[in-house]
Amino acid sequence: MITFAAQFFYCGNINHYLVKADDFLSLYSEDSMVKMLANEIMLPSPSVIHLKGLRGCLDTLLAASMQKLTQKSHLFVLQDKEEAFFFLHNLESLLGKGRLLFFPVSYRKPYEYEEVDNANVLQRAETLTELAKERSMIVTYPEALGEKVITRKSLSSHTFRVKKGETADRAFLEEFLHSYHFEKTDFVYEPGQFSVRGGLVDV
Known part of the structure; x- marks a missing residue:
């Protein structure tokens, strides 16, 4: 178990401050415990890691640091849609939107499968497409993961390109x-x- 001492990271837009987001993230990524966590994740068979003592938006800062240090794809599963949106927004303030993907449910309301939200369907398809191309950070929640997805082969065969x-x-x-x-x-x-x-x- 890795325990982080209570620390505070403001959740707002870090660009409002004198330190640039990239510089701030680089400084934090040099912390010995952060590097230890990244090394553990990079192992061929990483162990289960439980973090405690996180305060403010330190979870977001750790997530961004892991992306910077490991250069791998990461999946972050939050408790519900609201927490996922909050987490995604905080990541965007550190990393920008380019490397972040959101994976929502297809439906407007939980368990009402007849009422599809076309914007969410499109976003799910875009996330799956981008995931096949490059390393990404995907933010989602259990309800979205529980929904079936189209296979990569089927997605490719049903895509019309112009x-x-x-x-x-x-x-x-x-x-x-x-x-x-x-x-x-x-x-x-x-x-x-x-x-x-x-x-x-x-x-």
Whole structure:
């Protein structure tokens, strides 16, 4: 068991202070106990580690330090959606949004599987896609992990890619989008919708 002495880290935007976020994180990552924790995580068969004595947002600071020192993908499972959002926001203040991924549930309300939140479905797919590309930090919660996900092979086979400058048949695009249950609307205001205005297809 690794015990950290009570320390305090302000949860707000660190960029408001004289020390830059990168410099602050670099200083903290040089701490001997932080390095010891990183070395333990890097072992081929790491042991179960229990941390206690964390105060303020020290858990966020430790998470960011582990990413910096290990250069591996990390999965952080928080107790619920609200805690996950809070943790993600604090990580963003230290690392920026580039390396962070959020993995939510697909549904608007717990256990109401008929009412899908298209934005969350899109975010889940984007997280799975990015995870296959590079090292990332994924923040989620048990409810989201309990939901089944599409396999990498299925995701790839059901992905339609277009590039700038390519031409595509409008009728084919409409048929393709309908086959994947996209809703045709006058104006697109959320994921899962598309509209056709003259030669323009807005997805």
